[in-house]
Amino acid sequence: MQACPNDRINTSYNCGQAWIALFDKRMKEFSVFDIIGPRMVGPSSSHTAGAVRIGLVAHRIARGKINSAEITLYGSFAQTGRGHGTDRAVIAGILGVEPDDARVKHSMLLAKSESVDIKVNYSSEETDHPNTARIHFVTEAGREFSLVGVSIGGGNIEIVEINGMEVSFSGDYPTIIAFYRDMPGIISKVTALLAWRNINVAFMKVFRNAKRQDACMVIETDAVVSNEELREIARMVGEIKEICAV
Known part of the structure; x- marks a missing residue:
């Protein structure tokens, strides 16, 4: 039998109510459309x-x-x-x-x-x-x-x-994918350019194979990034090898 979802043993703890609360919490994470x-x-x-x-x-x-x-x-x-x-x-x-x-x-x-x-x-x-x-x-x-x-x-x-690099994104948001060599300051340069264009970052993840080696940043934004804006980022941040958007 699976234990109550509680880190400590408490004889007065109501297991039934605990599982109902946990189930209700998990279900709230899903939409009917999911x-x-x-x-x-x-x-x-x-x-x-x-x-x-x-x-x-x-x-x-x-x-x-x-x-x-x-x-x-x-x-x-x-x-x-x-x-x-x-x-x-x-x-x-x-x-x-x-x-x-x-x-x-x-x-x-x-x-x-x-x-x-x-x-x-x-x-x-x-x-x-x-x-x-x-x-x-x-x-x-x-x-x-x-x-x-x-x-x-x-x-x-x-x-x-x-392109052989581990990433993770859903495609639910407009997404920028940039490949570059891992160096200090690259991320701040890219996000500063997005801020200057008034493009808000919703989520961001960075992946790399090893320190100072090939890396990839995945930036999910609230607005679609145009081809012109992608070219501008690539031009202004010379360390970027490839940039694309979804």
Whole structure:
């Protein structure tokens, strides 16, 4: 039997009330939309809507046409992906199609009509999460990216890797991703430029492989950052190797 959610033993402590309070607290962290999922073309919020949103992250990072993309599906994405249309869903997102757009089901034809070269792999390799997709893509401008995303339920996603660097963001907010060499003052330079542009930072995380080595900052903002503003940050902060936004 599981113990009461209390650090100390107290014989007068009401276990039933404690578990009800804990359950009520946990449930308040979820919206009804986290349970029933978003507006979408079916059949599955995880295997379809979430997959579209992972593809949309690639589309937004590209900031332009994607010429080619190689998609690798893992776990249940690979096992049931064809039946649930996961492959078509990721392709739709790459093309900029939203989860509730009827064109999701016809995304392979849409990719062909737009001359986007698509390859889909179904992998048996084990991953940390069963609903995982990797997208490697090349833009019309010749920029090359790779990302790994997981669909965590209700149409919600988490991006866990970009260009080999561990990251973590949901795509729910406008997001800046900047790759740079870890040095003092880089973060303050970037945030100062955002403040000068009156762009408020909602959340921020920094990832690095080792001290003074490659690093990545992920900045979620309250307003969309334009291409011009991204170019300005890259120009003013010379230590940045690559910057993109979602």
